[in-house]
Amino acid sequence: MKAVVTVASDGRKSVAEPCLEPCPIERGMRVLGGKWKGSILWHLKDGPVRFNDLTRQLGGASKKMVNQRLKELEAAGLVERRVLSTRPIAVEYAITSFGRSALAVLDQLREWSETQGI
Amino acid sequence: MKAVVTVASDGRKSVAEPCLEPCPIERGMRVLGGKWKGSILWHLKDGPVRFNDLTRQLGGASKKMVNQRLKELEAAGLVERRVLSTRPIAVEYAITSFGRSALAVLDQLREWSETQGI
DNA sequence: CAGAATCCAACCGGATACTG
């Protein structure tokens, strides 16, 4: 079994062991599912967003929460973290091309939710 | 705020408060996302499946787990529970037309997972 | 601004044993 070690933008390594679920639905859910992850990705589709802006746009998610999910998304390669050299520091998060490939799925989920009145 | 009270097949009431998230992605995820929920739905697409069969097919999910998720899916109207009058008792779970409407989303998730090698 | 650190209650989910 080969673990996937990812080096995040802050230099720390995270060990994301590959999801061994036989069901592709389940594997996909582990990446896109869960609280906030899909929404975060969705909110980045029109361009990079700053950390605090993102937190506010999600309305109801704590900073801690958003930060955790962002790290997971970054480790999975769906999102990119960029530090802007300003004072005070600004950080923006951008969706990667891989992340963008997931938007089709999310868009259908959005459509489903809306047409079904969820 | 109006809570949605559902009466399950065992007669017990469950109070599923409506998801108030402004983001449709998030609302959809609360219904389809989370561990095993998508997979369960997916495994019912070709016809009703018995409880123990389902548990085995998911491989790795405990009975307790599957049962909980099934109750949630039933409360949300995606799945129907049918008791077959046999000895010993048999129970099968079938996907509803509403549940079937979600299969398109799940199928795209499956395709995404597979093409992206997830 | 963008987090990190800490505390803590609530929930989750596995294991096991039991039931009609």
Next chain:
DNA sequence: CAGTATCCGGTTGGATTCTG
């Protein structure tokens, strides 16, 4: 067969405070 009951360690996530 299809659950329920109980125990229990681990994780989650909110609130709050602190920092470069």
